[in-house]
Amino acid sequence: MIPFFLLLLLYAPIIYYNSSNLSPNFFIIIIIYCGFKYSRITIIIISFFLGIFQDFLIQYEYLGITSILIISFGYAIGNIKKIKNIYMKYIFIIISIFIFFYSNEFITSSENFFLIIKNSLINTFITVATYFLIRFLFRRRFFIIEK
Amino acid sequence: MKKIYNLYRDFLIFILCCLISILLFLIKDTNNIKKVRFNISNLFSIIYSPKDLFNKLSSLEEENIILMNNLKIISENNKVLEQRLRDTKKYFKYDDKLSKLIPNYNFIPGRIIEHSFSGIADFFTINIGLKDGVPKDSKGVINFNGDLIGRTFSINDYNTQIHKITDKNFNVFVTTNNGIKGQFSYINGNNGMMASVSKKYEKEIEPGDTIYTSNSSTVFAPNIPVAKIISIKNSAQKHELDIKVKILADINSINNVFIVE
Numbered sequence: 001m002i003p004f005f006l007l008l009l010l011y012a013p014i015i016y017y018n019s020s021n022l023s024p025n026f027f028i029i030i031i032i033y034c035g036f037k038y039s040r041i042t043i044i045i046i047s048f049f050l051g052i053f054q055d056f057l058i059q060y061e062y063l064g065i066t067s068i069l070i071i072s073f074g075y076a077i078g079n080i081k082k083i084k085n086i087y088m089k090y091i092f093i094i095i096s097i098f099i100f101f102y103s104n105e106f107i108t109s110s111e112n113f114f115l116i117i118k119n120s121l122i123n124t125f126i127t128v129a130t131y132f133l134i135r136f137l138f139r140r141r142f143f144i145i146e147k
Numbered sequence: 148m149k150k151i152y153n154l155y156r157d158f159l160i161f162i163l164c165c166l167i168s169i170l171l172f173l174i175k176d177t178n179n180i181k182k183v184r185f186n187i188s189n190l191f192s193i194i195y196s197p198k199d200l201f202n203k204l205s206s207l208e209e210e211n212i213i214l215m216n217n218l219k220i221i222s223e224n225n226k227v228l229e230q231r232l233r234d235t236k237k238y239f240k241y242d243d244k245l246s247k248l249i250p251n252y253n254f255i256p257g258r259i260i261e262h263s264f265s266g267i268a269d270f271f272t273i274n275i276g277l278k279d280g281v282p283k284d285s286k287g288v289i290n291f292n293g294d295l296i297g298r299t300f301s302i303n304d305y306n307t308q309i310h311k312i313t314d315k316n317f318n319v320f321v322t323t324n325n326g327i328k329g330q331f332s333y334i335n336g337n338n339g340m341m342a343s344v345s346k347k348y349e350k351e352i353e354p355g356d357t358i359y360t361s362n363s364s365t366v367f368a369p370n371i372p373v374a375k376i377i378s379i380k381n382s383a384q385k386h387e388l389d390i391k392v393k394i395l396a397d398i399n400s401i402n403n404v405f406i407v408e
Contacts, residue, residue, distance in 0.1 A: 052168070057191055060184060064170070064173075064175065065168070065172055
């Protein structure tokens, strides 16, 4: 599943909006997927490697910084197994995704506050929508891991 | 200790990963890290190559369209330049040719930039004016074959209006080869008439004779060909000969003119 997400990461379309690149973050989707499947320590380690990989490839100027954000996100997602209600799990995931995007935009972008909020919301929406699309396509697999 | 480790294991791993990330941030400008980044980029570019190829193909199509448009523009420019070259070849040494046709006069070349077809008068504008040496006084204007096409009318520093021979208000004193004098007036199309010719000259004029500007004008230089006689009628109701003429110059197809100074 993870190599499939990585392929999607390469070939996913990018929307150019207000001089920003808006696209679903497949690293986040991978971490959410792992959040349901693996233990917290595994998620942290996967997040660490994904973060380093992303930093080396995309955000070399912020090498290490973005990976800290992804590790933090992974650490937060590692707690979803403690939440019993599936809806509450997804509310927690969406809030975590928004916080991740906001922090990422805040560090890497020089735009004003409202634009950062707007871009974070759009990115959150795109990522969540993509996650649910994948979840719908592989519903059997997700149904098993979400239990 | 082991109990504490088990209790905070996840958190300790998290802190360790964060510390490694911070360490990477601090040493990101070292050569080893740059080398690692270079290798990862190379690996990534291999995986990315199909998409890169697709992007290149789509940009190739766009580039092709841009090049086609550029080619169109260049072709149009080429046509304009070819026309200019033809004009240059045609009008090269115009002075020699016109001096042979109308000796002892200077010729100022000009290019028609605008035709005006007002109801009152028929003019066109040329691209030379007082600053180019066009005289203030009205002067005759000819085409490259030396045929009369009008006279200068309104002159400013940069442009000159030419009163066309095909205007109904245009009149010029003319003479035949035999020295028979009359007045040219425009009728319609390419046709005009030679008025004020006495009936006693009926046998001295023949259809096909060319009429020229006479030497009794300060505007027109003498002997500029104006028109060709096409018919002569001796009507009993008129006191003069009814002479129809055809204008020699093709007014509609000229681009360059010469003011006879």
